[in-house]
Amino acid sequence: AQSVAQPEDQVNVAEGNPLTVKCTYSVSGNPYLFWYVQYPNRGLQFLLKYITGDNLVKGSYGFEAEFNKSQTSFHLKKPSALVSDSALYFCAVRDGGVTGGGNKLTFGTGTQLKVEL
Amino acid sequence: EAQVTQNPRYLITVTGKKLTVTCSQNMNHEYMSWYRQDPGLGLRQIYYSMNVEVTDKGDVPEGYKVSRKEKRNFPLILESPSPNQTSLYFCASSFRQGNTGELFFGEGSRLTVL
Numbered sequence: 583a584q585s586v587a588q589p590e591d592q593v594n595v596a597e598g599n600p601l602t603v604k605c606t607y608s609v610s611g612n613p614y615l616f617w618y619v620q621y622p623n624r625g626l627q628f629l630l631k632y633i634t635g636d637n638l639v640k641g642s643y644g645f646e647a648e649f650n651k652s653q654t655s656f657h658l659k660k661p662s663a664l665v666s667d668s669a670l671y672f673c674a675v676r677d678g679g680v681t682g683g684g685n686k687l688t689f690g691t692g693t694q695l696k697v698e699l
Numbered sequence: 700e701a702q703v704t705q706n707p708r709y710l711i712t713v714t715g716k717k718l719t720v721t722c723s724q725n726m727n728h729e730y731m732s733w734y735r736q737d738p739g740l741g742l743r744q745i746y747y748s749m750n751v752e753v754t755d756k757g758d759v760p761e762g763y764k765v766s767r768k769e770k771r772n773f774p775l776i777l778e779s780p781s782p783n784q785t786s787l788y789f790c791a792s793s794f795r796q797g798n799t800g801e802l803f804f805g806e807g808s809r810l811t812v813l
Contacts, residue, residue: 614799625789625804633799691741
């Protein structure tokens with residue numbers, strides 16, 4: 583079974599500082615990894631994904647994530663946080679070696695990011 | 700505009716009164732899915748559909764039904780709602796794309812069962 587862990591319920595950071603939102607995963611085959619963001623009263627929006635290739639992937643709004651196979655991690659990062667980045671962030675994993683069963687994503691429990699002035 | 704549309708966005712109902720949450724997408728996606736979001740539990744998949752007339756259970760299907768008679772629509776049916784089905788529900792869709800494609804989500808439907 584595949585799983586995702588987001589160890590921090592909330593991350594607080596000052597505007598202009600770098601931010602990191604942590605994610606670790608467990609799958610049997612090759613991991614397909616995703617980050618989504620949820621703003622208040624909105625649906626989830628895709629930020630970025632890792633399928634294969636370069637371990638550092640870049641996404642929307644200046645976010646990036648680093649895939650680390652040995653540590654089974656996919657941490658979300660941004661060099662300089664903005665107040666408007668405050669939102670709920672979800673990490674998700676899919677087993678790339680599984681056929682059938684649809685495009686099922688397993689989500690983490692979410693991390694609330696709060697960026698303060 | 701490409702979108703996934705859910706209705707209603709907010710609903711308060713009583714135990715046992717059948718209800719349907721509609722979901723429609725205009726992107727010609729083959730795959731559609733329903734999730735529920737609960738505090739501390741993240742998103743959990745209820746049902747999914749690979750294409751028209753093809754549906755299957757997700758992780759938490761009890762108390763729910765779905766149908767996929769048309770490619771664009773994937774309604775979620777609660778035949779006899781109970782208070783433990785009070786939750787925030789999301790419909791999502793994507794192309795199959797060998798499982799590498801991202802999901803597109805609706806805005807959510809907040810359901811309260813009294």
